[in-house]
Amino acid sequence: MGSVVTPPLPNNYEKLGAYEGGRQIVKHKSSDKKANWNFLLPSSSSTKRSKLTLLIFCLAITSLLISLHALSTDSSLYIKPTFFLVQEDDAPTSSENPYIEAPHYFSQIEWERFSGDVSKSSQLKSFQEITDDNEKMKAQNQMGNGNELNAAYGIDGGTTGADVNIEDYTGDEDIGVLATSGNRVKFPKATRRLPQALIIGVRKGGTRALLEMLHLHPLIQKAAGEAHFFDRDENYAKGLQWYRRRMPPSLKGQKAHLENRVDEITVEKSPSYFVTPEVPERVRAMNASIRLLLIVREPVTRAISDFAQLRSHSLAAKANATSRTKLDGGAEEDYGKKPIILPMCGNPTRSLSSFESLAILPDGRVDMSWRPISVSLYHRHIAAWLEAFPRDQILIVDGDQLASNPAPVLASVEKFLKLRPALTPTHFYFNATKGFYCLRSLPPGQQVDGMAMLPSSMNHPSSLPEGKCLRESKGRRHPRVDPSVVHKLRRFFAEHNRRFYEMVGEDFGWPEE
Template identity: 40%
Template structure:
């Protein structure tokens, strides 16, 4: 089961969602990204429609969705799950439940963006924007109230820095002006809590919306920090959550010293995440880090109570 890595897709995935407050030109970045992603989605639809249907297969609405979080490790999780012979994955972020312009196209449009699969296989799509969308939980529930959801999270402060880093490099590559992270995170001497990267890390706020429509038993939380350091245990938990036989093994991973993270070995080939993944984070002023840690502390504790689980976050 081969998963096609398309460099252009990764660029689109990396550029989506650049916060407006990053600079006055932020909206331009988002607009360019939307155009690129819409083009990719259109091409993907054409590619899927031209595929020869293997006997006994059909396109199916996903039985599981990776709902987020942005910069939490969704791409790594999807590609690692793709190792499993009973999982097939959508090749692109669909943005069906969080973008009105896609949602109005209906379930048939959504289904046609899914790969062909056999009855015994589970179709998985991932769109990180779902977790922070106020619309996605109710819409997904309306499609399938018993669906199994995968949520991958990491330390919220690290997620903010990674979010900033993504936008920073995208703007550099586009020859657009950039700002140091301290000038974005701090405004008028105080933490800029309206910064979208910070808002995305308020896991308790977003989780409350999902728990209005889904039981906690339907949402499996993957520890993104652990997945990076030791993938297999986290993936084995996902296999159990999805009621799949254990097929992902330690031999499916090898540590790439050059890249500094685990790469995948399956189907007789080796592959690593795109070079845009694992970019070095900026050194952030310690005072700013302390302010972020302090701001997230109560939100983290509240989240732990909601999910009956704690994480090794600051």
């Protein structure tokens, strides 16, 4: 093994700092331009040295040819950045991010975007808070100037690696591995932005599945939880700044693809937006060109699903009152902030436990005021949205199709959001125990425009990365409902559904019997 020889610096460069292993950071004297001065030359004999020089030259030519080939065949890979430096006032609090406390500038890590097999705790060890005051100042200045930030501040000095600008990165190595093996990985600035797309509902339509599946797209960022900004007056009164702070950091103008500059899209979902009359105008006031996603499901099944959730929450609330146990973790939302009790619609004699007795009034009519029924009257709710927004700004997603075959549905969502196609059938697999499709986050290097590039060793599904199913509250067991009541409801909804089809110009083919 030859030892490391660092040649003298050219006159127009000065040394900024040295790293072990022959890696130096230098600065051009007359500009702010910085560079690596990275020489690894064997010192034993000049013959060896010239052979090595020749080898390096050949390698350089080969890699140049490979890069040119990659460019010409458009096979560039890219990675969605998973680290963000966030400003102090945007830094995650410990409750928002259970892994880190962030009083200062921080390389925030979106753990779930890492490719699967590296444990969260081991990643945490590799990326630390910026503690050095000068480094903090540098980050602050860069941020103030709107420059790209170097998220590698938290990564302890590269000893063997190189500077990798993540925007131009075309390798297939996991970012975490890349960074921990001594490279300084640069990330562009990320900021919290108001959503450019909303999933407005419908409750129990498959809103969570839609958001999670969409989030597998490298350019989608999702808000955690449901913000309920537009439908709850107390939140709306807090203003857009409050709402923005609930959004994840996202990248704008990122060079996500070699030719295209594409912004990340932030998506928020709160299913009660669809049925709250004030919401369409409020959304329009924020952004009149926002993209809206409404996921609908066969209305009778949706009503039964709604009932199953209310009943589950009601039982959990009762158990909570007696044993102080926690509520069913699946509660994404109930109707407003009212206490969770099964709605009885003014008639205390009606049984709390049966869907049939709540959906059908004693005189045999369908109870249109019962929330599980009234929410399924889609034409009533869509009217206000169509008044506030042009039809082509609203994509109506078929929730039943999303459940039975997600990939084509997501392809239409990508098109609607003007995203290049990235989600493929390989991202989803049917889990027979769950009875639904679950999600597989492909390692970044295996994602390419329009297709999943899996090494041949990974072609068999069992060797694909492990996936993740939605939690238990998604895909609950429904109560058995008297078939005559189901038929009655289907006949009742037929006319309402037809009105909905007419208004949106699409026929969902829901059964009328």
